[in-house]
Amino acid sequence: MLCCYEAKKRVGVTGKVIGIANSPKSTQRIKDLGFCDIVESAAGMTPVQIYEMVEKLTNGKMADVTINCVNVPDQEMTAVLCTKDDGIVYFFSMATSFTKASLGAEGIGSDVNMIMGNGYTKGHAEFTLQELRESPELRKIFEELYA
Numbered sequence: 172m173l174c175c176y177e178a179k180k181r182v183g184v185t186g187k188v189i190g191i192a193n194s195p196k197s198t199q200r201i202k203d204l205g206f207c208d209i210v211e212s213a214a215g216m217t218p219v220q221i222y223e224m225v226e227k228l229t230n231g232k233m234a235d236v237t238i239n240c241v242n243v244p245d246q247e248m249t250a251v252l253c254t255k256d257d258g259i260v261y262f263f264s265m266a267t268s269f270t271k272a273s274l275g276a277e278g279i280g281s282d283v284n285m286i287m288g289n290g291y292t293k294g295h296a297e298f299t300l301q302e303l304r305e306s307p308e309l310r311k312i313f314e315e316l317y318a
């Protein structure tokens with residue numbers, strides 16, 4: 172949710188933010204927030220089906236930046252497939268396997284740049300607090316989930 176919010180601010184009117192969620196509940200939540208240009212549920216879809224969906228949504232260009240915070244194993248290839256050559260895949264999920272991500276990308280001839288995220292990235296606290304100050308909708312959800 173935080174990444175979608177920040178991405179929407181930064182891509183401007185010419186960019187496109189695609190939110191891909193799992194359960195109907197989280198899909199509806201991110202839709203209601205309105206931060207994404209498009210929200211889809213990928214529940215039950217294969218990585219190739221998700222690739223085809225993103226290909227269609229981006230007119231074949233694929234994503235410049237993909238942020239992966241899916242908390243289950245075996246999601247590496249979906250993120251790699253959805254990202255253009257020289258694009259960035261930011262793997263934040265603790266379920267990410269370096270082996271699957273790097274060998275998988277090699278296997279399909281993808282030259283994406285992969286980042287293994289660390290929660291203490293520079294400015295993380297300031298960014299997060301500022302986002303919660305700016306967006307009452309985001310703050311409400313965070314209070315409901317975590318307060």
Ligand SMILES: NC(=O)c1ccc[n+]([C@@H]2O[C@H](COP(=O)([O-])OP(=O)(O)OC[C@H]3O[C@@H](n4cnc5c(N)ncnc54)[C@H](OP(=O)(O)O)[C@@H]3O)[C@@H](O)[C@H]2O)c1
Pocket residue numbers: 192193194195196197198240241242243262263264265266287288289290291
């Ligand atoms: N890199 C770091 O330093 C660091 C530090 C802390 C945490 N993390 C990672 O940050 C991420 C977010 O943390 P969180 O506490 O927000 O985790 P969370 O609430 O468990 O969220 C993880 C997401 O994974 C999705 N998910 C769960 N099961 C799924 C399935 N079978 N198929 C597809 N999607 C599924 C959930 O979607 P639904 O609700 O729709 O099922 C949810 O949106 C986690 O991946 C965690 O490992 C990273």
